[in-house]
Amino acid sequence: MKALLICPMERPSVPRLAEAGPLATAPILGDCAVCHWIEHLAALGARQIEIIAPDGASQVREAVGDGARWGVRVSVTASSIEPTREEAVDQYQPEVKAGWLPAPHDVVVMSHLPGSSGPPLFESYASWFAAILAWMPLALTPARIRVEQVRPGIWVSSRARVSPTAKLIAPCWIGDQVSVVAGAVVGPDAILEDRSVADGTARITRSWVGPDTFVGPMTCVANSLAWGSTLIDWRTDSLLHVPDPFLLSSLARPTSAATTDRFGRALATRRPAEAKHGLITAMRVPLGSTADLKLHA
Amino acid sequence: MKIESNGECLCISEIQELTAVTSASFRDGVGYALNESTSVIEIDLSQTRFMDSSGLGALFALYRATAKRDAFVMRLLNPVPEIEQLLELTQMQQLFEIVRR
Numbered sequence: 001m002k003a004l005l006i007c008p009m010e011r012p013s014v015p016r017l018a019e020a021g022p023l024a025t026a027p028i029l030g031d032c033a034v035c036h037w038i039e040h041l042a043a044l045g046a047r048q049i050e051i052i053a054p055d056g057a058s059q060v061r062e063a064v065g066d067g068a069r070w071g072v073r074v075s076v077t078a079s080s081i082e083p084t085r086e087e088a089v090d091q092y093q094p095e096v097k098a099g100w101l102p103a104p105h106d107v108v109v110m111s112h113l114p115g116s117s118g119p120p121l122f123e124s125y126a127s128w129f130a131a132i133l134a135w136m137p138l139a140l141t142p143a144r145i146r147v148e149q150v151r152p153g154i155w156v157s158s159r160a161r162v163s164p165t166a167k168l169i170a171p172c173w174i175g176d177q178v179s180v181v182a183g184a185v186v187g188p189d190a191i192l193e194d195r196s197v198a199d200g201t202a203r204i205t206r207s208w209v210g211p212d213t214f215v216g217p218m219t220c221v222a223n224s225l226a227w228g229s230t231l232i233d234w235r236t237d238s239l240l241h242v243p244d245p246f247l248l249s250s251l252a253r254p255t256s257a258a259t260t261d262r263f264g265r266a267l268a269t270r271r272p273a274e275a276k277h278g279l280i281t282a283m284r285v286p287l288g289s290t291a292d293l294k295l296h297a
Numbered sequence: 298m299k300i301e302s303n304g305e306c307l308c309i310s311e312i313q314e315l316t317a318v319t320s321a322s323f324r325d326g327v328g329y330a331l332n333e334s335t336s337v338i339e340i341d342l343s344q345t346r347f348m349d350s351s352g353l354g355a356l357f358a359l360y361r362a363t364a365k366r367d368a369f370v371m372r373l374l375n376p377v378p379e380i381e382q383l384l385e386l387t388q389m390q391q392l393f394e395i396v397r398r
Contacts, residue, residue, distance in 0.1 A: 220388045231382055238378035240386075243349040247386060 002100045003046040004092050004107045005037055009054040009082040011122045016225075016232060016239065022056030023122055024110060025063045027193050027211050028132055029139045030147065030157070030175050032063050033110060033121065039143055040114030042070040044105050049074050050092065054082040070143075085109050113138070125225055125234040129208050133189055136173055146176055154187075157194075166198070175211075195251065212252035219247050228252070298323060300330045307331060310341035315352025323355050328362075336369055343375035353387055360392050372396050 007024035011017075017026050024034040031039075034051065041049055049072055053060040057078035067074030083091060088107050093100065100106040111120050118134030119127040136155060140147060150156045153170025160178040162168065168180070169187030175194040180186055183201040190204045193211040198204055203220040210227030225232040228250035231240045242248040298319075299311040307330055315323060327338070338359065356373075363369045372394045376384065384390040 218388065219386050222385060224382075231386060233378065233382055236378055238382055240379045240382040242383070242386065243347070247350070 001045045002048045002050070003041045003044075003105060004050050004052065004088055005034065005041065006052045006083060006085070006088055006107070006109045007034060007054060007060060008110055008122050013124050014122050014128060016125075016227075016230065017122070017128065018055070021059045022053065024051075024053065024060050025056070028113070029136065029173060029191065030144070030194055033113070034060060034064060036139075037108065037110055037114050038064060038067065038070050038072065038074065039141060041101065041105065041108070042072045043141070044101055046101055046105075047072050051076045052079050052083065052088065052092070053077065054079045125232055125237055129206075129225060129234045132191060132208060133171070136171055136191070139173075147173075169205075181217075197251065212250055214245070214249045214251050216245075216247045216249075221248070298326060300326050302330055302332075302335070305334055306337040306339060307335050308339045308341065310344070312340070312342065312345045314347040315345060315355060316347060316349045317351040320351040320355035323352075324358060327359060331363075336366070338363065338369075338371045339374055340372070341374040342380055343377065345380055346377065348380055348383055353383070353389060357389065357392070370394060374398060 007022065010023065014023070017023055025032040028036060038049055049067065051060060051064065051074060053076050057076050061076040064074050064076065085107050093107065097106065111122065112118065113121060113131055113135040115138050116131065116135050119130040121128055121131045140149065140155065146159060147155050147157050151170065154168050154172055156162060156168070156174040157176040157178065159176050160174045160180070162174060162180040163182040163184070165182045166180040166184045166186065168174070169185070172187035172190040174180060174186065174192050175196070177195045178192045179197045180192070181198060181200045184198040185203045185205070186192060186198055187205060189206040191208045192198060192204065193209060193213070195211055196209045196213045196215070198215045199217040201218050202215045203222070204215060205222050207221045207224045207226060209215060209221065210225070213226055213228060215221055215226065221231070223233055223235050225234055226248055229242045229245065229248055231242055231248060232238070298309065301308045307327070309327060312323070340356070360371060363371060374396050375398060376395065381390070381395070384395070
């Protein structure tokens, strides 16, 4: 069975989510949005999925590979526009629809998370957060063997490290290789994406913490999206580039001096007043580098 | 930075940034202007575009220096949303009265 998946173009309402990659590859509960959709369509019986990528086709291709991971064949086609469902049906589907998934799964516009009737994903930062929060109970698919619901409304990866003195308040999601250190409080309505760290006595509530993000001791992340050193209040869209890495910072190893964190990279190039602070973050020595230097010495 | 003493009230304004570079002069300036009759400090943050941990430290030092005085009030006026976010991130909004005028 075939299916067509239409990825979103960059949205002016959520520019920070698309600074390092297309919105389709934005991380959501341990995987990217387009990967969640492929898994969903594969579970519905699709064996051949064509992805229309109006933005960052090569990055989408890199994220999904050839589809073997889901037992499907995936092809990615670049497009200069984001077609509506009707336009895509006209342009890409033959008149005889034999061999396609039944509507509406035959042609899917990736505006929501799969199987969700919750808020649209990319309308605003608030709706992005609300959509992920609403989708948490649906995110546990048979393929996701590493995450389990340890208590009602509390999902924790088997490879996460949660201190016995940390407090998890439902609903919350603790992703793969996340560390929740002694005294930290996570939840309610909190998502810690893969490899993030909530250090001792940090408080994270009504917030999404992106992958590879360090939330420092005694800091309080509330009503926010925190990714790398950037903090966005999803109620007001106010954006703060946190200058001190011990408060909030990226743990990702930079692939170049400019890619220390996804949000911060564009800030350094777009806003001169903030560029110097972006540079400070870019020059910060990532964890593990000290050991590397010793080994090379 | 502008510091005005108006009887019991010490008003500090026109702070462009409060960082490692500027926090020492902020502390010295306010410390010099602060006297026994001061019972209110108002720090206008409406023009403050950047603050780091040194700036937060300067505010906290001022808070500690005045915390033991009876009925002393320290207000932060009109912080821009980014500075308010930083105050919330560090939970320092609990120490100060934040006022919008």
